[in-house]
Amino acid sequence: MAVKVASEWLNSCSGCEIAILNLGETLLSVLPHLDFVHIPVLMDHKYFGQTGAGDVHHLEIPEAVVGLVSGGIRNQEHLEVAQAMRQSCQVLIALGTCATHGGIPSLINQFGNEALLDRYYHTETTDAGAEAPGDSLPPLLDHCYALDEKVKVDLYLPGCPPHPDQIAEAITALLEGRAPVLPTKSVCDTCPTIRHGKGKVPVLRRFTQNADYQPGQPLSEMRCLLEQGYLCMGPVTRAGCAGNCGEGPRCLIARVPCRGCFGPVQRDGNQLLDMFNALASNDIDFTSVIDPSSMLRFSGGHGLLREGCKR
Ligand code: SF4
Ligand code: SF4
Ligand code: SF4
Secondary structure, three states: OOEEEEEEEOEOOOHHHHHHHOOOHHHHHHHHHEEEEEOOOOOOOOOOOOOOOOOOOOOOOOOEEEEEEEOEEEEHHHHHHHHHHHHHEEEEEEEOHHHHHOOHHHHHHHOOHHHHHHHHHHOOOOOOOOOOOOOOOOOEEEEEEOHHHOOOOOEEEOOOOOOHHHHHHHHHHHHHOOOOOOOOOEHHHHOOOEOOOOOOOOOOOOOOOOOOOOOOOOHHHOEOOOOOOOOOOHHHEEOOOOOOOOOOOHHHHOOOOOOOOOOEOOOOOOHHHHHHHHHHHOOOOHHHOOOHHHHHOOOOOOOOOOOOOOO
């Protein structure tokens, strides 16, 4: 019998849903075993009265074995949908770094709602001068929250977006009734660049010019970008973006430093503090970091980014 799946997107950009489509042929092979009972990205579902239970006053989501939720929780509607998903799904999966750690939208946690609305509606944005939204929209919560700050989560699939190989592993494991095997190490552990351990750069360089490498040269012949003096967050970021058989981490393949999009190596880690440690152990002056809060650009939930961090 097919496994019932419900999917929801909260404070999300839909990139995580595209990552599901990127499963490609694997998706075709698992689809016959899945029964999507609720998936707004593909089908029009009404939140009220969709199960035919006659109660049109409470948000309801059909019961499912597996619930996939992308995006964090930023407003009252996200919160209620997350709670309904938790109630309806036996296993709840946080899909993507917005759901696991707040993601890029949690950068807003450095500012209060008043400052946000003031800046958006009273400075030179496209909506400057327009009226701020009133009661017709769900009210904002005080912060942008990761999913597990509001409801219990059973499985975490970080990544912005997650790699299709890990999504495939999670789905296959659930169908087979076993625990999924997911990466636990750091991006550096999947990076083949050369580390000399000496002749390092003492202060960080801004990434305004290309790193030192020869075009066409394999990644395994390029020197580690951190050793070249670039703020590469590979040491403090969960592995996974290289997939099961890639040349290396996604950004490194493009010869660009890791920006930390899979969140901390340990689920409750702090990428900012961990990166200061990594810089110190690489003899790089951590006062040369221009914007320290940017090291939490993907993991500012769980109270790590707060009002007043930003000046
Ligand atoms: S984790 Fe990335 S891809 Fe997924 S919803 Fe958030 S911003 Fe989009
Ligand atoms: S710091 Fe960056 S370049 Fe160096 S090994 Fe780690 S991921 Fe690769
Ligand atoms: S290298 Fe870093 S920023 Fe780039 S995709 Fe991988 S985890 Fe994300």
